[in-house]
Structure formats: C-alpha cells, structure tokens
Amino acid sequence: MHSYTVFSLSNSLSLTDSISHLLRKRVGKLYATKFSDGEVYTRFDESIRGETIVLIAQINLPYTNLFELFVTIDAARRASAKEIICVLPYLPHSRQERKDDTRSSISARLIADFIEHAGADRIITIDMHSTSIEGFYNIPIVHIFMNNDFVRHIHTHLNPENICLCSPDFGGLKRIKQYKTILNCDMAVIHKERLRPNQVSSMEIIGEVKDKDIVIIDDMIDTGGTLCKAADLLLQQGARSVHAYCTHGVLSSNAVQRIESSGIQKLVVTDTIPHEKLGKNMELISCAPVLASAIDRLMRNKSIQQFNQTGLP
Ligand code: R5P
Numbered sequence: 114m115h116s117y118t119v120f121s122l123s124n125s126l127s128l129t130d131s132i133s134h135l136l137r138k139r140v141g142k143l144y145a146t147k148f149s150d151g152e153v154y155t156r157f158d159e160s161i162r163g164e165t166i167v168l169i170a171q172i173n174l175p176y177t178n179l180f181e182l183f184v185t186i187d188a189a190r191r192a193s194a195k196e197i198i199c200v201l202p203y204l205p206h207s208r209q210e211r212k213d214d215t216r217s218s219i220s221a222r223l224i225a226d227f228i229e230h231a232g233a234d235r236i237i238t239i240d241m242h243s244t245s246i247e248g249f250y251n252i253p254i255v256h257i258f259m260n261n262d263f264v265r266h267i268h269t270h271l272n273p274e275n276i277c278l279c280s281p282d283f284g285g286l287k288r289i290k291q292y293k294t295i296l297n298c299d300m301a302v303i304h305k306e307r308l309r310p311n312q313v314s315s316m317e318i319i320g321e322v323k324d325k326d327i328v329i330i331d332d333m334i335d336t337g338g339t340l341c342k343a344a345d346l347l348l349q350q351g352a353r354s355v356h357a358y359c360t361h362g363v364l365s366s367n368a369v370q371r372i373e374s375s376g377i378q379k380l381v382v383t384d385t386i387p388h389e390k391l392g393k394n395m396e397l398i399s400c401a402p403v404l405a406s407a408i409d410r411l412m413r414n415k416s417i418q419q420f421n422q423t424g425l426p
Contacts (some may be wrong), residue, residue, distance in 0.1 A: 114413050115130055115412045115413075116165065116424050117164070117165040117167050117198075117412060118138070118141040118161065118166055118167070119132065119133050119136065119139075119140050119167045119169065119172075120140065120141045120167070120168050120169070120185075121140055121143065121168075121183060122169065122172075122181050122182060123145040123170045123181060124172075124181070124387065125169045125170055125171045126219060127384075127387060128171060128384055128399075128401060128404075130346055130362075131405075132169060132200075132401045132404050136405050136408060136409060138352070141157070141391060142157070142158035142159045142160055142168070143156070143157055143185065144157075144158050145181060145185075145349065147177075150162045151177070151349070153177055153180050153181045154184070155185045156188060156196065157180060158307065159352065161189060161192050162192065162193040162194070163194075164195055164196075165194070165196040165198065165412075166189055166194050166196070166197055168185060168186070168189070168197065168198065168199050168200065168405075169200045169215065170182045170201055171201075171202060171203065171387055171408075172201055173203055173205060173308075173386040173387075182199065182201075182228070183231045183302055186199065186231035186232045186233050189232070190231070190232035195232050196234045196235070197232055197234050197235075198234060198235045198408075198411070199233045199235070199238065200237045200238075200252065201228075201238050201402055202239050202383075202384075202385035202386075202404065203234055203239070203361045203385040203386050203399055204221070204224065204237060204242075204246065204249075205224065206221045206223070206224045207221050207241060207242035207243065207246060207332075208221075208310075209221050210242065210243050210249075211245075214236075221249060223412060225249035225250045226249075228250075229250060229251060229252055229308075231310055233348055234252055235253050235255065235411075236252065236253075236255065237253050237255040237257065237320075237407055237408065237411070238254065238255070238256060238257070238403065239257050239258065239259060239287075239383070239385055239400055239404070240255075240258055240259055240332050240360040241256055241332070241401065242284075242333065243284065245335050253409055254420075255273060255417055256412060257270065257403050257404070257417065257421055258291075258399065258421055259383055259403065260291055260295070262382065262398050262402075262403065263330070263398070264295050264296060266358070266381060267328055267356075267358070268296075270379070271326050271328065271356065272305040272326065273296055273298060273351070275325060275336075276296060276298040276325070276326050276327075276328055277298060277299040277300060277301055277320065277321075277325035277326070277327050277328070277352075278292050278293055278296065278299070278300040278301070279301045279303065279318075279320070279327050279328065279330075280299060280301075280302045280303065280329075280330060281305060281329055281331055281339050281340065282296075282304075282339070283302060283304070285330065285331055285397055285409065286332075288330055288332070288422065289349075292328075297347070298299060299320070299321070299325065299359065300303060300320060301319060301320025301322050301327075303316050303343055303346070304317040304318075304319060305339065305343075309371065311335060311336045313338050313339055313342050316342055316346050318346060318347065322350060322351065322352045323345050323350065323351035323352070324353050325352055326337055326353050326354045327347050327352045327353075327354065328356050328357070329344070329355065329356070329357040329358070329359075330356065330357075330358050330359075331349050331358075331359045331360075332359070333359055333362075334357070334359040334361070334362055334364065334368065334380070334382065335363040335364070335367050336365055336367075336371070337364070337372050338371075340357055340372070340375075340380070341371055341375040343355075344376050345375070354421075355377050355378060356377070356379045356380075356381075357377055357379070357380045358380075358381045359380065359381070359382055360382070360385060360400075361382070361383070361385050361386055362382030362383070362388060362391075362395075362397075363386060363387070364382075364386075366386070369390075369391070369392040369395075370392070372392050372395065373393055373394055377394060378397060379395070380392070380395045381398055382395060382396075382397060382398075383397065383399065383400045384397060384400055384401070386400050406420055
C-alpha cells in the first residue's frame with residue numbers, strides 16, 4: 114500500500130470530504146485565495162516533499178477552477194511532491210475532441226497539454242465523453258464508470274423486462290451496449306444532427322420504442338436540449354415513460370426548468386460537477402464511492418478493470 118495524502122481544490126471540498134471519509138484519510142492543508150483582480154493563488158500548508166498527493170479537483174466552468182488546478186499542480190511540483198495524482202471527475206472541453214469544422218480548435222487536446230505540462234503524473238476520471246481523449250495524454254489515465262451504480266438504480270426503479278435503452282446519438286452507442294450486456298434488454302439509438310453547439314436541428318429514432326420504459330444514457334447533460342427533444346420524440350412515438358442517466362450534470366442556462374417542465378419522469382446525475390440544488394424530477398447519485406474505490410485500488414496496486422466490470426470494492 115502506497116502512503117499518500119488527499120488534498121482538495123476550493124471547488125471540491127464537499128466531494129473531497131465524502132471521498133476522504135470513505136478512505137478514512139485526513140485532508141491535507143491546501144490554502145487557496147484570489148488577488149483582488151481574480152488571479153488565483155494556492156499554497157500547500159504542510160510539507161509534501163517526497164510524497165504522493167491525490168488532488169481532488171472538480172474543474173467545471175468557470176475557468177478559475179481549471180486555473181486553480183494548474184497552479185496547484187505547479188505548486189506541488191515545486192514543493193517536491195514525488196507523485197501528483199489528479200482526480201478530475203469531469204473533464205471540460207471534452208466535446209471538442211476533434212476538429213468538426215475548418216479553422217476550429219481541438220481544445221480537449223489543449224487542456225490535456227496544460228494539465229500534463231503543469232506536472233500531473235496520473236489522472237483519474239469518470240465516463241469520458243470519448244475514449245479517444247485518453248490518447249491526448251502521455252501520462253496514465255484511470256478511466257472509471259458509473260455503470261454499476263446506474264444499473265443498480267435502474268434495477269430498483271424499473272421493470273427490467275420492459276426497458277429499452279436509448280442513446281441520444283451514435284457517439285453513445287458503445288456506452289449503451291455496455292449497459293445492455295448487464296440489463297439484457299432492447300435498445301434504440303437516435304440519429305441527431307446539430308446546427309451549432311447546444312442546438313439540435315433534427316432527430317430520428319432508430320428502434321422500436323412503443324409501450325417501452327425508455328432509459329436514456331448519456332455522458333453529460335448541458336442545456337438539456339438533446340435530452341428534452343429526445344424525450345418528446347420518444348413519447349410521441351408511444352414510449353410509456355422516459356428516464357435518463359447522465360453522469361455529468363453541467364445543467365447550464367435554464368436546463369433545470371427545461372427538464373422540470375419536460376415529459377422526463379426522472380433524470381439521474383452525479384456530483385462530478387457540484388450542484389447546489391437539483392430540479393424536482395432529478396436525483397443525485399454520488400461518484401464519491403467509485404472514486405474512493407479507484408484511489409484505494411490504485412494505491413494497493415489492484416486491478417481497476419476488474420472493479421469497473423464488477424463494481425466490487
Ligand atoms: C453530446 O455529444 C453529448 O453527449 C451530450 O448529448 C450533449 O453535450 C448534451 O448537450 P445539451 O444538453 O446542451 O443538448
């Protein structure tokens with residue numbers, strides 16, 4: 114078992130508290146503040162020389178969170194930490210992992226370069242938008258999934274015999290196939306076209322959804338446009354109910370109200386991004402247990418793949 118200390122960025126105190134409680138570890142002293150113009154400043158208030166540190170960092174927007182990560186990794190490197198493991202439950206810019214138009218950026222790659230150049234040695238993340246992002250990093254990525262928690266929730270709330278899994282786009286097909294192997298149920302996919310970011314122009318369902326309880330699985334929900342439009346279409350085509358499981362609840366703009374007034378019976382999200390308040394048809398499953406197990410297994414040199422498949426501690 115490696116010895117290590119857990120630290121938290123200022124945006125991740127609650128998640129870090131849950132993780133450290135599960136790991137029975139204390140949280141190390143990391144001071145974070147801002148200059149009056151907003152410039153971020155962090156400082157380790159205990160020695161980390163020669164140590165492995167686990168930095169819990171929810172780096173959702175605003176960009177201050179991401180910048181706090183960069184300066185903290187830099188501070189840890191300059192304070193001679195032996196190994197810097199960054200727990201980044203949600204990776205911003207993941208939707209920009211390829212050039213989908215001429216003269217645009219591949220900013221997921223840019224984020225990877227920044228994190229790596231700052232000095233991170235390893236990353237633990239959950240339900241990446243696309244596994245190709247892993248190739249942007251030269252350092253090891255521990256990719257863990259919410260599958261087991263979501264499947265457990267689906268099993269306790271829905272009749273498995275009437276479920277039809279649905280991916281809201283072709284990019285998510287691989288994801289729902291993983292669920293299908295456990296749930297052994299029907300599946301459908303939606304052909305989605307976009308005009309511009311966050312704006313879906315057209316949707317077409319491929320698969321039989323009539324009288325089915327639809328379970329939409331997606332890596333993230335941002336404005337809710339994709340999900341609400343998909344739910345409308347599924348209900349129009351005779352689906353009995355629509356439930357959705359989206360790991361990263363970005364929930365920007367008026368997403369919460371939009372989902373509340375949609376035909377979606379239940380939306381389950383996690384706390385990879387902190388939430389102050391969720392809508393009345395939403396539920397939260399914490400990612401703290403999977404993260405704590407992944408950290409623990411990593412430190413004990415135990416297989417992560419086995420944990421991903423079975424969810425066993
Ligand atoms: C797209 O590829 C993603 O998996 C999500 O479906 C999408 O980003 C959700 O965005 P929004 O909620 O704004 O439609």
